[in-house]
Amino acid sequence: MLDRPDKPLNENNPGSPRQVLAVCVLLLLAVGLVFGRTVNHEFINLDDDVCVSENPWVSEGLTAQSIGWAFTSRHVGNWDPLTWISHIVDWRIYGENAGGHHLTNLLLHAATAILLFLVLRQMTGRLWPSALAAALFAVHPLRVESVAWVTERKDVLSGLFFMLTLAAYVGYARHRRFSLVRYLAVIVLFALGLMSKPMLVTLPCVLLLLDYWPLRRTSSQRPAAVAARLAAEKIPLFALAAACCAVTVWAQQVPEYQYGPLWWRIGNAAISYVNYLGSFFYPAGLAPLCPRTQFDLPLWQVIGSLLILLGVTAAVFAWARKRPYLPVGWLWYLGMMFPVVGLVPFGTQAMADRFTYLPQIGLCIALVWGAADPCRSWPHRRWVCGVGSAVVLAALMACAWRQTSYWRDSETLWNRTIACTSRNYTAHNALGNALADQGRLDEATSQYRKALEIWPDYPSAHFNLGVAAGSRGRRNEAIAHYRRAIKANPYYAAAHNNLADALLAVGSLDEAIGHSRAAITIAPTFPEYHYTLGNAWLLSGKFNGAVEEYLKALDVRPDNAETHYYLAIALIGLGRREEAAEHYRRALEINPDVLNNRIDLDELLSDQGE
Numbered sequence: 001m002l003d004r005p006d007k008p009l010n011e012n013n014p015g016s017p018r019q020v021l022a023v024c025v026l027l028l029l030a031v032g033l034v035f036g037r038t039v040n041h042e043f044i045n046l047d048d049d050v051c052v053s054e055n056p057w058v059s060e061g062l063t064a065q066s067i068g069w070a071f072t073s074r075h076v077g078n079w080d081p082l083t084w085i086s087h088i089v090d091w092r093i094y095g096e097n098a099g100g101h102h103l104t105n106l107l108l109h110a111a112t113a114i115l116l117f118l119v120l121r122q123m124t125g126r127l128w129p130s131a132l133a134a135a136l137f138a139v140h141p142l143r144v145e146s147v148a149w150v151t152e153r154k155d156v157l158s159g160l161f162f163m164l165t166l167a168a169y170v171g172y173a174r175h176r177r178f179s180l181v182r183y184l185a186v187i188v189l190f191a192l193g194l195m196s197k198p199m200l201v202t203l204p205c206v207l208l209l210l211d212y213w214p215l216r217r218t219s220s221q222r223p224a225a226v227a228a229r230l231a232a233e234k235i236p237l238f239a240l241a242a243a244c245c246a247v248t249v250w251a252q253q254v255p256e257y258q259y260g261p262l263w264w265r266i267g268n269a270a271i272s273y274v275n276y277l278g279s280f281f282y283p284a285g286l287a288p289l290c291p292r293t294q295f296d297l298p299l300w301q302v303i304g305s306l307l308i309l310l311g312v313t314a315a316v317f318a319w320a321r322k323r324p325y326l327p328v329g330w331l332w333y334l335g336m337m338f339p340v341v342g343l344v345p346f347g348t349q350a351m352a353d354r355f356t357y358l359p360q361i362g363l364c365i366a367l368v369w370g371a372a373d374p375c376r377s378w379p380h381r382r383w384v385c386g387v388g389s390a391v392v393l394a395a396l397m398a399c400a401w402r403q404t405s406y407w408r409d410s411e412t413l414w415n416r417t418i419a420c421t422s423r424n425y426t427a428h429n430a431l432g433n434a435l436a437d438q439g440r441l442d443e444a445t446s447q448y449r450k451a452l453e454i455w456p457d458y459p460s461a462h463f464n465l466g467v468a469a470g471s472r473g474r475r476n477e478a479i480a481h482y483r484r485a486i487k488a489n490p491y492y493a494a495a496h497n498n499l500a501d502a503l504l505a506v507g508s509l510d511e512a513i514g515h516s517r518a519a520i521t522i523a524p525t526f527p528e529y530h531y532t533l534g535n536a537w538l539l540s541g542k543f544n545g546a547v548e549e550y551l552k553a554l555d556v557r558p559d560n561a562e563t564h565y566y567l568a569i570a571l572i573g574l575g576r577r578e579e580a581a582e583h584y585r586r587a588l589e590i591n592p593d594v595l596n597n598r599i600d601l602d603e604l605l606s607d608q609g610e
Helices: 017-040 048-053 056-060 064-072 081-094 098-124 127-139 141-148 150-174 180-194 198-212 223-233 235-252 262-281 299-318 325-340 361-375 381-405 410-420 425-437 441-454 459-471 475-488 493-505 509-522 527-539 543-556 561-573 577-590 595-607
Strands: 349-351
Touching (some): 017 127, 017 381, 048 081, 048 098, 056 081, 056 543, 081 098, 081 150, 098 141, 098 150, 127 361, 127 381, 141 381, 198 223, 198 235, 198 325, 223 235, 262 299, 262 325, 425 441, 425 459, 441 459, 493 527, 509 527, 527 561, 543 561
């Protein structure tokens, strides 16, 4: 049996029920004040389109097929089925109303902040430090990206399950006897968190830190033996984390050009740790994407960052005996940031605000408890600490409120990003997409070319230039750009599909079929890719193959008039006229203004004597 504290850790004042309720209400109001304006915001073209607003699986509703897709998909390089299901449910409730999706993010974040307060109070028995730490987490400007971006539902949803897991673990650890039910609750909640976002893989390590402080489960005559038992206790959690890591590697399929040499990744990790630390204390110039442009780093920055990290680590461990919360908070930050500081390749970004969502809770704990303990001996500590805390929180809320305003639409967001970052090719590319959506194609093309001036092999910019050229009828130019995109990123499914479509237009049927098959291999659930391959088989005269692919496309998107139309043509090629007539009728029901459908249907019905 593991060591358990003999009495509740209700040091100082845990607060009355009224005080606890008041803090919860104030946290909810603070989150609503800072992030409430997002309910009037639009979807952002930073994956909100491909993940939510234009994702056919999300709009299909909660069906067996969509749930199956959520658990088997590696769409946009992620495996987070619970997050996909939450988007599907939201679409069922709110439909295309982006404000409803934003509201869900806001409520989840508020719930996470309130649970953080309750868990800290439960563990430490201290009301006001717990409230302040939760408030710092709730309204910090670095939270804006996670809350104001619909696609980052994974952050706020996983944060909720993270807090629920901590609460369940505290209940388990405080119970005098081993409770299988409580233990299973920890495992189930942790699994749900991993299915929301894989970043929770470090949570078992956080639990080991909490065993040291504030749960104090390591106090024993035999600390080594107790530590070994505490680690063994978490073997099922580590096993879940390892499985999640394996699935994440399978889902991401990171192309080699994103890896970077090991020495660069180590240096970038050190710089990222320090930059995130700086942003915690001075959150200015925040932007949604900070991409790397090349694999070179100033040596002085790498050495300076390593020295800072080593210095802080030495300092917190020097104070560990008297102030155990310092190493706990610092190691919480270092450990939870580890999966996203760049040592493991997962994208082109060097840093991102959303990565700090849970890791910087450790900094909040270390900072608040580190400030609260020395204040105990001050004669007017309540007034001084109260006023100081209010000033800090007000400043953070004002900064976060302003930062939230930049997320109201895509054009505003990317203009702001370009203004406060340098050589940001992703921002130029995304701004180009926003302008293209408004029909400002010349301005959009200019932004794509600016992106390529920074990174000549940027796959997305070549893809978008291909789309722009194709819309103007310049097929050869479009084909050239799609080829460049695929050369840079062989896993670019949309580029394979668009290239196949362009090749069909110029009569290169065999090559088009090859690229269409490649798109389906990479993303087998997208109806557009099956539709393109169906067109290729149709033009090749292989009607059975065309019918098969069109039916697969209709399984996902049954209300597509063009798919019904061409399926009818393929069925006529097979002599199945009655089935063809049904699909012609369906095409007319969906889009009655398509004249070709009406004429073909009239001719077909006339041939049948109807």
